Amino acid sequence: MEEVIFGSNIMQLLIALILVSTFMILGSTRLYSCVRAFGIQSFLLACVAGVVGFSTGKYDLYIIALLTLLLKAAVIPYIFIYIIREIKVKREIALYVGISPSLITGGILVVISYYLIRSINAITGLSSFALSASMSLVSIGLFVMISRKKAIMQMLGILIMENGLFLGAISLTNGMPLLVEIGVFFDVLIGVLIMGILIFRINKTFETIDTDKLKTLIG
Template sequence: MEEVIFGSNIMQLFIALILVSTFMILGSTRLYSCVRAFGIQSFLLASVAGVVALSTGKIDIYIVAILTLAIKSILIPYIFIYIIREIKVKREIALYVGISPSLIIGGILVVISYYLIRSINVITDLSSFALSASMSLVSIGLFIMISRKKAIMQMLGILIMENGLFLGAISLTNGMPLLVELGIFFDVLIGVLIMGILIFRINKTFETIDTDMLKNLIG
């Protein structure tokens, strides 16, 4: 049954668009466009969950889809925009790795993920498409965390990784049990709030949110 779901054209379209939105984040130097792209990515993720819910008819997955829509594509981007406004950071992202190398590395990561998932070879062809997209999201999220200077971008990187895992979970098993999913949503939301508090503190004490400044504790 899963093959039917993940083989459908609409599903492949959504997953491809999720990858595109990830590259929008990689290729942008403006904080707002990154946050917008993240919002789009989460919206697409909610759509994936919605398609799975429609075809399986399970109420649990409907709830998960709605929560994804509400929390990840509306609430969290809103929190981001609030933070950016309040701390009045420069809207440009400082980079350790330039835009074009970033995009190339992103492409390489997608290819590697695809071959890695293929080599495990325990999953059917069609859901492995979703799974390799999920691996790509995780690795690109990690790459964004280490290649961008602003603390906000590290926070965004973690959320991209989390989105990737969500895609992986829903493509492998139609999502975890509802209680566990709810717990994960709760943790993600609280995590975003607390990272927000930390960013405010960093901004207040160091007068910047560039993580260059956080290099005093060593040895």
């Protein structure tokens, strides 16, 4: 976006910090730290929305920033903590892939995303940089989902992906129309609630939330 000249340094800093917060999730074995890192990531996203809103003069983005702050940085982490407390899940997260391989994979995914986005000629400058960060978040979110055993981490993975897309939408197009953004927020919130209900059900029927126990349906 050529218009975003003013905030471009701040933007770069924020986006870099968002990537750091993502690696905090990858590098942590404790559920609480993962949730906290997610909260930080969402807070930084809200800042991105605010900065873009300030530099483009689009007031819609302030509303979006506020909603992000409220929902993703406060309500959703709270729901996570509530679930963790209620079902007394073991605080350590079970992994299919260890911490160091996870971090290395994360690094590789960032590099791949960067080169992938650079190869699209129609997207240039800061949006290219932000979009590669957004792609990284999407792919790391996906990686978190498949490399962690706990159902709750799969839920977190989806939210990381969603955050990545949010970053993409803001950096590419200064945010989608307000109506659409609010609809997406609504879906994310309801989705988190329903996934929460499902996690409780899984815990009740299987007496664990390790998803490797969920393999009765095949063929």
